[in-house]
Amino acid sequence: MYVDSTRKELGLLSTQDLKKCQVQIRRWVENxxxxxxxxxxxxxxxxxxxxxxxxxxxxxxxxxxxxxxxxxxxxxxxxxxxxxxxxxxxxxxxxxxxxxxxxxxxxxSYAVLRPAFCNPLPPREIGVLREVFVTLGGGETSSHFAYLATRLAQSFPDLQFYATSLEQSKAPVDLPNLTYVGRLDSSAMRMRMREADLVVCGLGQTAYEVLSQATPIIPIALVDNQAGDIAAWRAAHFAPFVLRGEAPELFALLHNAIEAMRSEEVRAEISACMRTLALxxxxxxxxxxxxxxxxxx
Known part of the structure; x- marks a missing residue:
């Protein structure tokens, strides 16, 4: 495995991954x-x-x-x-x-998921919206993460928010209903997605992991390579709310989407559609x- 990167970024690979693979940091793009x-x-x-x-x-x-x-x-x-x-x-x-x-x-049908997300899917009971998991990826999304996680927790004091991001070490405001869980491995990530009643995430690989768990989702297109996916996601029965990260009214749209997701009927219908996906x-x-x-x- 040749990684054209820095040792800091290579740290995103777990020690177990490194032991399994021969990883070399090479400037192979230039050479x-x-x-x-x-x-x-x-x-x-x-x-x-x-x-x-x-x-x-x-x-x-x-x-x-x-x-x-x-x-x-x-x-x-x-x-x-x-x-x-x-x-x-x-x-x-x-x-x-x-x-x-x-x-x-x-x-x-060709979606490649981490092994933890390929395990059999246990039954899910859809109840009252109580827990929301916020995960928005790496460094290019960290400003969105800090802002959204804090504002959501402040706006929905009756909901418990758990949040993780690769780059953000701690949410900037201490709130009783906001817990930053740190960087999670694949098993812990799957468990957190399964326990949540709703997941707010970027419209990248994490969104497909959420789909595999049949957890209702609000995806946000945050980086360039996700922009082309918006139309397809909006046309899907399991994603009635797909947001653009650059939208000036992003928080208001996200706030309204979460309010709509309070409906157990809506989330049950979304989850049932997600369970039919071959992922x-x-x-x-x-x-x-x-x-x-x-x-x-």
Missing amino acids: LRVVCQALSAVDFVVVDSYRVDQPMVDLLESQAGNLLFIDDFHHFHYRNAWVVDWSLGLEQHPPTGWRGYPKALLGL REGVARLMTRIGIILPHH
């Missing part, structure tokens, strides 16, 4: 020879980076026989590589440049299409 030299000795290459450009795609395709790009911007032309984007709605509306491309793997075999489906046989477990 593609490092990657190209390694390609001759590997069976499969997966590329996931927003710093990749079309010349890099062309070079890597010329060097690797089995190559997969994770690409949710749909910027590039692929000649023979696999490309995957498991964003909602792409099955029905593929990106213009990829229509008819036989190696494009698109839509929720636990994405890796297996992806590997089957590519032709790689996974171990039985």
Whole structure:
């Protein structure tokens, strides 16, 4: 695994992850020879980076026989590589440049989730709205996190809020109904999502983890690569409230959405729709299409 990053960012990987993988911090974007030299000795290459450009795609395709790009911007032309984007709605509306491309793997059926979120889904009872979990990702969303978590707790004193963000160490205001739970591993994250009656999160990978748990959700598109997903989410039966992070009236919209979510009937209907989603075999489906046989477990 080559990580074109800093050691601080590498700290987001758990110690257990590091023990399982050979992780090297390399400036491979500026020095593609490092990657190209390694390609001759590997069976499969997966590329996931927003710093990749079309010349890099062309070079890597010329060097690797089995190559997969994770690409949710749909910027590039692929000649023979696999490309995957498991964003909602792409099955029905593929990106213009990829229509008819036989190696494009698109839509929720290819969603790759952390193992904890692939466990069997226990029954859920929908009751009175009591607990809300707020999780808004990394550094680019930390200002939203501090503002929203605090304002929500102040505006809904009858609700208990739990909050986590990769970058925010503590909510700036101490409130009796706001608990910052720190950075959570996948198992703790799943438990917190299951225990919550409602989750407020970014419209990225975390949103798909929430979908897998059938917990009612209010997603907020906070970064550029999430903007294209808004229409598909708004058209879904399980996401009646999808917000834009740059909206000047964001808090007012979020406040109204939570008020609407007080309805047990609304949340029960949303959760029932979410339980029908096939979100636990994405890796297996992806590997089957590519032709790689996974171990039985």
